[in-house]
Amino acid sequence: MEQIPASIWTLTAGVVITLISFWVGHNHNLLPEQASEQAPLVDDFFDIMLTIGTALFLVVQGAIILFVIRYRRRAGDDGDGVPVEGNLPLEAFWTAIPALIVIFLGIYSVDIFQRMGGLNPGDHAMHTMGDHNPAVAVVAAAPQTTATDAPPLLATKTNSVPEVGIGASPDVQGKMPDLVVDVAGMQYAWIFTYPSQGIVSGELHIPVGKDVQLNLSARDVIHSFWVPQFRLKQDAIPGVPTELRFKATKPGTYPVVCAELCGGYHGAMRTQVIVHTPEEFETWLSQNQTMAAIPSPSLVASHTAALGVTPQLLAQIAAAAQSPQPVPSSNHI
């Protein structure tokens, strides 16, 4: 082996770097399991960026190491290096290539974001088709102004129509979600309310494969609802209703994590989402709807008297809980 031309070394290096990059991009094992329709979209995009990133990293890092070894000062050599001050074609090349890469990534991320439903928060079907959906009727029932008015009071705004977040993905655009859950963040818990089923829970239960809409609100400070396995995150912001709309694709139990600093016990603000098969979900619903009806006014009266809750109010609450009929809404046509 005497003289191997530089071009062969370059070619070999290029092939090796490409192979390593593709291998890393496909086998990095850095992401948790995929449990929503959005997860594979995000992961594919991440894999592509990781592949490109690995290649660029290896090229730059390889060049640095190669140059440092090859062009290190030898003992006794006090001279200067080659007086090269630039090379226009080379500079144009390394401006143009990253520019092309980022243009590609920019267009691709818009495409991915659109397929995730990111371009459709506050789908208007939600506003106009409420008559057919008790959930929306209940949502609108709270005594308050509409979402387009000046921000209503903190305590009552949790049910305004969200216009921020991840909305309907293209295949469910213009359709009603199968299940609506109101999610309220507070220091340091998530409260999940199923308005049409009259269930309140500390954990999120959803059926697999169904189009679920979460209406996020915050009672005190900003929280952020994140399910890593869904690759979905959205802040719950006092005064700004937000939403996440998705289909879970895999039954299981996944963590719900608060991702926005919300106080000393922010790290403990964790619960879980249980993705059920449709049958399991029906069972869960029926069990918990029964549970919601059980506490009779007489049973809790002794506990609530101290809070100033009158027996009449308790009776009203119990009656409302037992009949899932929505209260007619003043601002809902």
Added chain:
Amino acid sequence: MAQAQLPLDTPLSLPEHPKAWKWYDYFTFNVDHKVIGIQYLVTAFIFYLIGGLMAVAMRTELATANSDFIDPNLYNAFLTNHGTIMIFLWIVPAAIGGFGNYLVPLMVGARDMAFPRLNALAFWLNPPAGALLLASFLFGGAQAGWTSYPPLSTITATTAQSMWILAIVLVGTSSIMGSVNFIVTIWKMKVPSMRWDQLPLFCWATLATSLLALVSTPVLAAGLILLLFDINFGTSFFKPDAGGNVVIYQHLFWFYSHPAVYLMILPIFGIMSEVIPIHARKPIFGYWAIAYSSLAICCVGLFVWVHHMFTSGTPPWMRMFFTISTLIVAVPTGVKIFSWVATLWGGKIRLNSAMLFAIGLLSMFVLGGLSGVTLGTAPVDIHVHDTYYVVAHFHYVLFGGSVFGLYAGIYHWFPKMTGRLLNEPLGIAHFVLTLVGTNLTFLPMHELGLKGMPRRVAMYDPQFEPINVICTIGAFVLAFSVIPFLINVIWSWNKGKVAGDNPWGGLSLEWTTSSPPLIENWEVLPVVTKGPYDFGGIVHRPVMDEDDDEDE
């Protein structure tokens, strides 16, 4: 001492000027830019140590999943003040205040900054700001993160939060004063014989940084003062239950605080453009590309701030617009990286401590930049926003980038500032420990974030414990790495090998005066005959290679 040989009766120095500054002059309202530069550097380094201790406390807490080392509220106070101190009292004042003040007049051939008193005033706003931050711990310390989003910041430790706001407004004011000074100095006080294409790239970077600070800092001050009013005077700019809007604060905050990232890295890029050519013995590759890319980063950098808010109350168009603008920043940044790598090509690279830190920065910053591209796209950011992936990214950029660059600058210009060289074996030990510590601490954090660990938590899911233990060990290595550096600086300041005027064979003007420079920099202002990077064909024998210990 090197300065002892210099004649006192220079034609331009005023009669009451002393020959050289005494140690106690560094504790006074001195208007010499070199004194102010060193005041900035030393003060900033002390705050770096304080912020570092907070980081060590946090990493110790995170060695276990439960909250069992410090109170979680104190943990939040540490994370808030760690970020605040490292940004506002270490990197920004060290890079712009320290190196900027020390070097810009020397590099442009001026006797001082344009407004020396304003300069001294700008420095002296920093110690009270730091004292306010430290004193705020008497009231629990600000606990809402360096971002201080309301409503959390308006209801948590409000006295400490108010002190935090005042501290930031003080350093912001200092930054505005400094910026005006740099712009005027570079624009008006460059020696007439220096052409614009002979202006050292560090000055171009300082110019870009100053313009950016001047545009963005007032917006942060405005946002913080509104927050101060909300906390203390019953206004409701950011109180949703009284018609305010919390998201507006985030826009005001990030309109400054994203450019703040460039305030922290552009001067460092300037340091890189000085250190690499000198020690590679080569002209900088693509002078104008590097100069203009600073200005390009500066312009585009003003329009990327919403990428910190992709999961906040931002509409879809905004998430898409700022994804694309963010990606564009990668292009001028890439140009700089490639230019420095190309500067290495064909050089005669001296791998001393300054050069090692500069090359270390190149490697670390590439990783931080690439993870930044993934973070800049909304689809991926929705998953990793506010996770340890972000913590990993910005520590690669700000620690692997800015802090490595500051160290490179210190090893490079310490001989100019003190007249003495830093010890090389200690410097190399410092570099190796820092490099290992950085990667041990921050590389595993990428995985933590991707797998589901949020940032700013004192307690976390036990499944992440093994990786966190690695990060904590890395943090201890980093803490330990400062020790050889401190020994080196303290020892070398008085006992180090005498450097001479130009130990590295540099061509920019600061190397044409004595080390340390006399009080008004030159007896006769220098005349520029060649550019700062016109290496090639010159044989220069650096002090470092001379046979041992003929000095003293």
